[in-house]
Amino acid sequence: MTEHTPSLQTKLPKVGTTIFTVMSALAAEKGAVNLGQGFPDFDCDPRLIQAVTDAMQRGHNQYPPMPGVPALREAVAAKVQALYGRAYQPATEITITAGATQAILTAILAVVRAGDEVIVLEPCYDSYVPNIELAGGVAVPVPLTPGTFRPDFDKITAALTPRTRAIIVNSPHNPSATVWTDADMRKLQEILAPTEVLLISDEVYEHMVYAPNQHLSAASYPGLAARAFIVSSFGKTYHVTGWKVGTVCAPAAMTAEFRKVHQFNVFTVNTPMQHGLAAYMADPAPYLELPAFYAAKRDLFRAGLEKTRFRLLPSEGSYFQCVDISALAVPERDLPEAEFCQWLTSEIGVAAIPLSAFYGDGFDQKVIRFCYAKKDETLRAALSRLERL
Template sequence: MTKARNQRDREVVVKALRPFGTSIFTEMTVLANRHGAVNLSQGFPDFDGPVEIRRGAAAAIVEGPNQYAPSHGVPEIRQAIARKMKRFYGLEVDPDQEITVTSGATEAMCATLLGILETGDEIILLEPWYDAYPPVATMARARIRYVSMKPPDFVLPREELSRAFGPRTKAVVVNNPQNPCGKVYTREELEFLISLCLEHNAFLIADEVYEHMVYDGRSHVSILTLPGSRDCAVSISSTAKTFSMTGWKIGYAVASPKLSRAVRMTHQFITFCGQSPLQKAMALAMDFPDRYYEELLADYTRRRDFLCEALEDLGCRVFAPQGAYYVLIDIRSLGWDDDAAFCRMLPEKAGVAAIPCSYFWKDRSQGRELVRFCFCKKDETLEEGIRRLRRWRS
């Protein structure tokens, strides 16, 4: 057998990525579809964002631009992002040098990590994580150190975190508000993270895609508002969650010109640019009046309260989120102790799909008691999901 033939007969996925397999979101969505289940697993709305944005996109497709956007984004959306950063966080951000528009927050994370990590650098990931972080860090050939936050409060374990920093630490990723556990970091926790990064000459990458879903009078602290952050932090966000348009994949990274150069360096060779008409339309959305953001929050607060109360009525121990759009339950309250088995059973037996949380820890014995339901769904979808769970429970 020739060498080339031999190579093709073997597993072709690079060794480093094999352990990641197919994402748990894909697996659960396939199961949900197979059993006609109410899909409360993957975090995408079952409604579309405002019609004005969609009309804007239709007009932009007809009238243009329809050619490659500038690599870091059409000027309209970068300027609109800068205005939004000013309106919500009082930040002055230079749209020409400090904002890079990407194919979703996922690409922003990928471009950032690939742009700053050298082979063998260490990166600290806080568990439970958002599923893309470990594979992306792995693609950057970094060594990952995991620091676990524990239920019920998911407090930042400061000592363990300090111990995780070493001479090779290049970056820390923080997701605030946090998916899956709904944690909203306190200002003190974020300041602590910044101080560690400054002390160890590391970067702090903050994934802030749920910035506008922070409940009970708390407010989102953008990482870039904290002292010292301009030297070390990248703020990543996305229009997917704020404008309920996950399929448009418009995200962005905001950072100092120096850090933005690293993001742009890799972004230009991953996708080069995003879709110009969609970016132009999304610029309109960024300028929506405060009322839009207030209604978004009120709608999600109502859905969160409904789901939490209904799950509690079913006898579940519920962790009400401070932010984002997911609710965790402790399945031991339902007599189960294996999240993966529970979530593989649920679509067929109850007609509802959820996500097992042990997939968000390196050591999967952690999080085994936790299952995540999302509430970015129409009221009637959530009601139907609860009706089915009730029937299954009885």
């Protein structure tokens, strides 16, 4: 019998291998310092490992409740109320997820129907648009202001239509490292107030904001919190990105819809890590001290970059540093961002990510992104190579 492979019509025709995979593979091939992908190259607190080990040894190895271990949801509720002043009910308004990316997809699948529009602010994290398309929705890109990456509320307002179902906001912002201000949050609250538009607030870098800036959660603004899925990440906060554990806070009616999808795309999240995280959260110091920890790495990295011809953009939050390459004294500065990053990896020995990868149309503004969530010796090794520029 002749084999026949059925033809497939892709649901994501614009999606191929991500730039992160491409650049990490090239970095490995060339022996480059990888400042491309956004994850630490250092270990988490041994006490967190021990807390998870203890949970395993106590027998917490079977399915937990679908929304998450109660102790962890209670710890999240206590943290959010202490930091942002809103009381979420652990039983009905907090769900533990298999990372923030799953949380965002689940929120979109829960509320976006075929033909619904979802506003995304570009540049944006690369999962947003494919998630919207998987739900049958239409992504409506609105550019952040080039150069400053501040929200343009006139353009956001103009993008709102009767078909708009949701808007996705990310602060601290990946990739630009900007942080929304109180005025920004109040303006968003104002323009959404007369609408039925939902908010997906991606706050995974909430504990990486540097003075004088501060993280302003949508939870702190009643008009936003009432319509928001607020997404956070234990992986980012505790240096355990491979664990893939996140959380979503939302009003009870929205959480009920979220959980309808959550129970069928992951059902629940690994049990011992939930118990370990709940125990570890009893001490708030690890996340309260995180800004100082990352600010020191940011300052070390920026001081080294100032010896080059890169033009440094502000890094107000997250663990990213964007630089303008247009003043470099090398002919390769005239390459498209993606080709420049390949040259930088191959010839200089440092991997970065082009900002054009975060735009649907590949908008190129001669800006690239480094990640400084690395050991100090890793950053110094990269800087010693970049000083050639």
